[in-house]
Amino acid sequence: MPHIPLTEGLPGIRGLMAYSPATARPLNELAEILLRYDDNTLTRGERELIGAYVSSLNDCFFCQNVHGALAGYYLDLDMQAIDMIKQRYETTTLSDKLKALLSIAGSVQKGGKYVTAAQIERARAEGATDKEIHDTVLIAAAFCMFNRYVDGLDTWAPRDRQLYIERAPLRAAEGYIDFDLYK
Template identity: 75%
Template sequence: MAFINLQNDLPGIRGPMQYSPETGEALNELAEILLHDDNNTLSRGEREMIGAYVSSQNDCFYCQNVHGALAQYYFECDMQLIDDIKKDYESTSISPKLKALLSIAGSVQKGGRHVTPAQIEHAKNLGATDKEIHDTVLIAAAFCMFNRYVDGLNTWAPQDRNVYVERAAMRAKEGYANIDLNK
């Protein structure tokens, strides 16, 4: 049960967003720009993976499964690969550039000052652009906020991970802007 009366029984971030639609709208617009917008050289899957990875580091069950399922959908892989990336991305078959970006995201999750010049240089040497590094840092920072919003209010989350996988195609199609929180 949520710590406050959200006046709805929606799971995860959807409950507080419906409770406070003015902030929910702004947060969804941010998510749309960061994760779904096509004006980005990082794929949607890569951006969702960054969000899922940071959420796993923050131990936010809801967000790591929502965004992990979306990464799985975009990568056209099974959830085992997503779980492997969250657990130890260095030993997975993802690109070296994404590994470097996940390293940066993991440092942001600990605190912005944990990002090092060596991490940035490494990512650039692997082809990451300034915009991709910027977006990685912003996605990681935003997910720290999203995770704390969800867990700080003690919202509930479906424990069946298939629920997230089944919804991923719909969310991938619809995006985050103008989200119907009742779906």
């Protein structure tokens, strides 16, 4: 049971959006700019993967499944491949630049101070730009907020992981700002 009364049937952050529309608006706008704007050299899939990875480290079931499914949709990877990335991305066939950025995101999840100059250097050596490093840190930090919001109020989420995969194409098409909360 959520810690505050939320509309039944609205999972995860969606129940919180209905509860507090005023704060939902900037939260959604931030997600849209960071994860979906095309004025970015990181693909939507790469950015969703950073969100999914941080959410898995924070053990947030709802967020890691929503964003894992979106990353899978964009990158054409199945649930098993996404799970493998969450558990040991260094051994996967992801680009070396993305591995370096995921390593930075993993440190941000623990605390900002855990990001080392060596990690930044590695990302740069693999071709990451200032803006990509900036966005990686901010996406990771933003998910440390979203995950805590969702779990801190003990929101409900469907346990069937396949559901998130089935919803991903719709979620990818509608984005984070202009959508029907109840669909």
